[in-house]
Amino acid sequence: MAYEHPRCDHCGDVGCKAGTPGKFKFCPTNVSGYGKEEIAERYSEPILQKMMTVAAKVERGTLQEVNGVRTPIRPRISEIMAFADEMGWKRIGVAFCLAARDEALRLVKVLEARDFEVCSIICRNFGMTKGEVGIPEEACLKSPSETVCNPIYQAELLNEAGTDMNIVVGLCVGHDMLFNKHSNAYVTTLMVKDRMTANNTVGPLYSNFFSEILKKK
Numbered sequence: 001m002a003y004e005h006p007r008c009d010h011c012g013d014v015g016c017k018a019g020t021p022g023k024f025k026f027c028p029t030n031v032s033g034y035g036k037e038e039i040a041e042r043y044s045e046p047i048l049q050k051m052m053t054v055a056a057k058v059e060r061g062t063l064q065e066v067n068g069v070r071t072p073i074r075p076r077i078s079e080i081m082a083f084a085d086e087m088g089w090k091r092i093g094v095a096f097c098l099a100a101r102d103e104a105l106r107l108v109k110v111l112e113a114r115d116f117e118v119c120s121i122i123c124r125n126f127g128m129t130k131g132e133v134g135i136p137e138e139a140c141l142k143s144p145s146e147t148v149c150n151p152i153y154q155a156e157l158l159n160e161a162g163t164d165m166n167i168v169v170g171l172c173v174g175h176d177m178l179f180n181k182h183s184n185a186y187v188t189t190l191m192v193k194d195r196m197t198a199n200n201t202v203g204p205l206y207s208n209f210f211s212e213i214l215k216k217k
């Protein structure tokens, strides 16, 4: 193994969980020049301090004692709303894919019932075509005249609306990256679209789907 970068996936003891990382040669504590104090300093900005504290509070609120056992008592949607509540964020953007419209509409109903102000943008906003954004015919399903997702403008429109936080619902691979990069507000993802697995993105990792690929390694 000739790695120059952290390889936590090869670690045997996950000592960092107990505050004692470093036994493994390619532990980040051994291959980077950063010290703990320097890293802690990165979180000293007030907004980052607040977000880290709120994230901890949300985790604590989700993992409750039930019959003497620490048990998750609420779904991700409730965690997102609890996070927004704690941050004092009222205006929520929902950036959704046409293929996830049903989920987005359900989400918006819940957000509004909890008195959040919602701005929602579908991926096909402006009805742009693949040809208009320079996608060649060989990359299209049928032709460059078919409409294309428009993630940069999903972000720009939510920026214009001044949302406090944006929620991604089912954006395509790549479009999600562009949306996240261009959003001014922090972004969280509720739903990751997976056309083949009914959106169970990690399901294939628990199946034989990759068995032939894995045999080659």
Ligand code: SF4
Pocket (backbone or CB within 6 Å): 007, 008, 009, 011, 012, 013, 014, 015, 016, 017, 020, 021, 022, 023, 024, 026, 027, 028, 029
């Ligand atoms: S940070 Fe270090 S101790 Fe933790 S999993 Fe990675 S290699 Fe292992």
